[in-house]
Amino acid sequence: MLFLQHYPFFLLLISLDKLINCQMKINKIFITGGSQGIGGGFNWDKVIEIYNDKMNIPIKNRFDITYPALVGKHFNCEVIFEGEFGGSINRLINKTYEYIFNNNVIDTLFIIEIPPGWRDEFYSIELDRNVNMTIGNILSPDDETDVACGNDIKDLHKIHKDISNYFYKFVDYDKDRKKWMNGIMGLLSFFKLNNVKYILIDSGDFQTYLRLNNLNEGDYNFLWFDNGNAMNNWINDNNLTIKKETNGLSNDEHMGIKGHQLVAEKIIKYVEEN
Helix, strand or coil: CHHHHCHHHHHHHHHHHHHHHHCCCCCEEEEEECCHHHCCCCCCHHHHHHHHHHCCCCCCCHHHHCHHHHHHHHHCCEEEECCCCCCCHHHHHHHHHHHHHHCCCCCEEEEEECCCCCEEEEEECCCCEEEEEEHHHHHCCCCCHHHHCCCCCCHHHHHHHHHHHHHHHHCCHHHHHHHHHHHHHHHHHHHHHCCCEEEEECCCHHHHHHHHCCCCHHHCCECCECCCECHHHHHHHCCCEHHHHCCCCCCCCCECHHHHHHHHHHHHHHHHHC
């Protein structure tokens, strides 16, 4: 009889528990993709000097001003930075699976930042390491992408003839893009099957892929900007680049400090509402 008298109270406890558990809980953030999420642009000393000396904005560590770090600070959780300069979708997928298979990811939020344009990751036997290739460093071995990754500027000159020959003889951008989108679809299906928390910041390519294949965009956790705009377009449309933020003192087209803050606010709101 005592149990029956208090039965509604137990139902209330169960309901409250379900309400709490349905909210997104995170204790780690994993960010992968291109260079926006790792503070691209702020890796250059000359950019840091402009902010420190000309704008009186002290920056000691570029990662501190990034949107993943700001989200991590808000939720008091660790951030794992796995984006890279010139980072490709192939690299994104490989790094994400590698992390998942070696870590407990129950309360990890994955931020998947799909990079724009043609990019790929190649293992160079001569250099004995992976190289991130973009249109920029196909066109010129003096492109700074590989240097931004911390490598010797002479390295790309050693392999440029071979890799550019491969590109011009074997690469079809549309066919590559379709393969990459198939890979993203596989990764997101894995996420869904294993209840992995994620946010998708699309360049627009995956959305196009879904529409071409008559698939429902609502089945995926897109984070859009200004009513369906891709992040990179939104950055340019709203003058949020380092170049604009520094009034032309720097020519860098990566996202500036204000942009990182606004992206962080959107992600925080998304997490708190889901």
